[in-house]
Amino acid sequence: xxxxxxxxxxxxxxxxxxxxxxxxxxSAPRHGCCGGTARLPVAEPGPPAAADADxxxxxxxxxxxxxxxxxxxxxxxxxxxxLEGLLGWHRLFVETPDAGGQPPDGQSM
Numbered sequence: 005x006x007x008x009x010x011x012x013x014x015x016x017x018x019x020x021x022x023x024x025x026x027x028x029x030x031s032a033p034r035h036g037c038c039g040g041t042a043r044l045p046v047a048e049p050g051p052p053a054a055a056d057a058d059x060x061x062x063x064x065x066x067x068x069x070x071x072x073x074x075x076x077x078x079x080x081x082x083x084x085x086x087l088e089g090l091l092g093w094h095r096l097f098v099e100t101p102d103a104g105g106q107p108p109d110g111q112s113m
Contacts, residue, residue, distance in 0.1 A: 009081075009082035009083070010029070010063060010065050010070050010072065010082070010083050010084075010085070011065070011082060011083070011084045011085070012027075012065050012066055012068055012070075012084075012085045013084060013085060013086040013087065015086070015087045016085050016086050016087035016096060017066050017067070017068060019087050019094060019096075020049060020068050020085075020096075021067065021068065023049050023050075024049065024050050025067070025068055025069060026049070026050050026051045026068065026069040026070075026071065027047050027048065027049055027050070027068060027069070027070055027071070027085060027096065028047070028048045028049075028050065028051060028052045028060065028071040028073075029045055029046070029047055029070060029071065029072050029073060029076055029083060029085070029098060030045070030046060030048070030052075030060075030073040030076065031043040031044060031045055031046070031073060031075055031076060032044060032045075032046045043075075044098075045076055045083055045098040045100065046097075046098060047085050047096035047097060047098050048096070049096060051069070051071050052071050057071075059073060059074055060072060060073055060074065061074060061077045070085075081100050081101050082100075082101060083098050083099070083100060084098065084099040084100075085097075085098055086098075086099060
């Protein structure tokens with residue numbers, strides 16, 4: 005069931021529109037200092053590799069093609085894609101709701 009919501013911040017939307025109009029959201033392992041591992045959502049500009057395309061679900065959000073990895077698509081949280089950067093350097097990142105279930109900007113789901 006595809007119940008995960010995806011929001012794209014206006015700044016990230018403008019940047020993505022100028023860079024191909026697509027973003028891939030997937031989970032990636034992050035290793036802790038004491039041996040623990042957590043899988044966190046990451047955003048990458050562009051579509052996934054053709055060989056991996058079957059592992060993603062395509063949605064369109066505000067004119068941007070969002071390729072959502074199946075495990076993230078089955079979640080119940082809202083994922084917010086944001087952009088940060090300085091001068092010519094930019095990086096996409098994903099925010100998830102806090103423990104109380106609210107999106108990071110305080111808006112209700």
